[in-house]
Amino acid sequence: MAFGLSNRVKGIAPSPTLSIDAKTKELIAQGRDIVNLSVGEPDFGTPEPACQAGIAAIQEGFTKYTAVPGINELRKAIVKKLLEENGLAYEIDEIIVSNGAKHSLFNAFMALCNPGDEVILPAPYWVSYPEMIRLADAEPVIVLTDESTGFKLTPDMLQKAITPRTKALLLNSPSNPTGAVYSREELQALAEVIEQHEFYVISDEIYEKMVYGIEHVSIASLSEAMKKRTLVVNGFSKAFAMTGWRVGYIAADRMIVKAMTSFQSQTTSNPASISQRAAVKALDCFDTRAIELFNKRRDYVLKRLRGMPLIECIEPQGAFYVFPNVANIIGKSYNGTKIDSANTFATLLLEHANIALVPGEGFGAPNNIRISYAVSDQDLQKAMDRLEAFLKEVE
Structure with a gap:
């Protein structure tokens, strides 16, 4: 049969990070107050x-x-x-x-x-x-x-x-x-x-x-x-x-x-x-203040996560992500909906807490989620407050 796509492209899985970012931006365009912690992009401008x-x-x-x-x-x-x-x-x-x-x-x-x-x-x-x-x-x-x-x-x-x-x-x-x-x-x-x-x-x-x-x-x-x-x-x-x-x-x-x-x-x-x-x-314009800012944000997110129930998180030493373990959440429920995977957890956070983050399945780590802290301090605080309130409803 001559018509049809190649097996090569039919087998490609779309990037989950870009898919979530696109969905998030669509919701924001519709007026939703989403805090986007899903994409790996610095929040400051090109030098x-x-x-x-x-x-x-x-x-x-x-x-x-x-x-x-x-x-x-x-x-x-x-x-x-x-x-x-x-x-x-x-x-x-x-x-x-x-x-x-x-x-x-x-x-x-x-x-x-x-x-x-x-x-x-x-x-x-x-x-x-x-x-x-x-x-x-x-x-x-x-x-x-x-x-x-x-x-x-x-x-x-x-x-x-x-x-x-x-x-x-x-x-x-x-x-x-x-x-x-x-x-x-x-x-x-x-x-x-x-x-x-x-x-x-x-x-x-x-x-x-x-x-x-x-x-x-x-x-x-x-x-x-x-x-x-x-x-x-x-x-x-x-x-x-x-x-x-x-x-x-x-x-x-x-x-x-x-x-x-x-x-x-x-x-x-x-x-x-x-x-x-x-x-x-x-190449001559790297601003070390960016590292100081990211370090401060990393410390803030770690402190907040470690004060929340059901989440465990080791300290990252680089990049601008934390990668919490949510295995203790999987199997529990939120408002009657069973959280059977990190993907379900991330979906519920987007729908009910207006937080966008990336479930670990796409990274080969189904018990984890990725949080980018390359966002403003205000958005980070808002996201952590929402996450903490959401977790209090998990049972």
């Missing part, structure tokens, strides 16, 4: 110098195609950033800029994976990881972590997940959704296992600047051997509040970057010229 650079690019007519892997000016700035901030020495031809870090990740999977390959994926994971791995005809090998390990992969867990078909390990530190951050010692212990085998590491470091009381360490910086096999993924969405500008990048061995450049040339071509100019300026 003014970056905005002005984008405007200048338009005014100067810098609106044509650029080189597929990005303009030299931006790639040189990224090389400088990686050396000074991460202790990683790359050449310009080892950098490829794409349309957001999400696009960078997709390029990586498509460049590395063959049918039947396996990608080790610690859970909880960002919702798009397993879908992108499957789109590359590979298989995600889910390794479950929980609060007992701080939501982190241990060397023993990693060793047990490795097979002859392992093509890559995906590490996300700081983590979305858990806020977990791997220490230098924890990464070194993983590296000792990794170096005994032949597979890549895809290190998603998009939240690297959002750390609280702990340093961010790139696993690629531990040794030349680790750098050779690691693809460092980063971007501008989180640290510089440039979610809509769509600029991400990968630093990796030039053979891999060359392959991703060829792939990108046949799919999207170059990232937006205007956004690239803005990104150059953004």
Whole structure:
């Protein structure tokens, strides 16, 4: 039969975070007073110098195609950033800029994976990881972590997940959704296992600047051997509040970057010229006050959650999420409705408490929920008050 969609797209699950955000915004447009804690987007604006650079690019007519892997000016700035901030020495031809870090990740999977390959994926994971791995005809090998390990992969867990078909390990530190951050010692212990085998590491470091009381360490910086096999993924969405500008990048061995450049040339071509100019300026504009603000919000949410019944929550060390455990709520009822899952809990909160958050099923953690604290202090207080009142009605 000629008509019909491909099996590839029929098997894709929609992003639950974006679906909930869209539904929430629809309710807000209808006049509902919803506090949206569902989306991972900073609530402050893009740095003014970056905005002005984008405007200048338009005014100067810098609106044509650029080189597929990005303009030299931006790639040189990224090389400088990686050396000074991460202790990683790359050449310009080892950098490829794409349309957001999400696009960078997709390029990586498509460049590395063959049918039947396996990608080790610690859970909880960002919702798009397993879908992108499957789109590359590979298989995600889910390794479950929980609060007992701080939501982190241990060397023993990693060793047990490795097979002859392992093509890559995906590490996300700081983590979305858990806020977990791997220490230098924890990464070194993983590296000792990794170096005994032949597979890549895809290190998603998009939240690297959002750390609280702990340093961010790139696993690629531990040794030349680790750098050779690691693809460092980063971007501008989180640290510089440039979610809509769509600029991400990968630093990796030039053979891999060359392959991703060829792939990108046949799919999207170059990232937006205007956004690239803005990104150059953004790299010099990180405002550390954002970290102070997020840290304050994190502490406030943790304090409130730990004062509520039925919820348990460990302290995240990075990103801008908390990931409470709601297992004690599942099986109870709210106004006669049984709460049989985190998804049902989140639905009831949206319908009856006007709070939007993300249930853990999409992250591979059905006993948890994700709360973003990248919203105003006023909205956080309103949401916590509503959540506390809701929980008092659960029985």
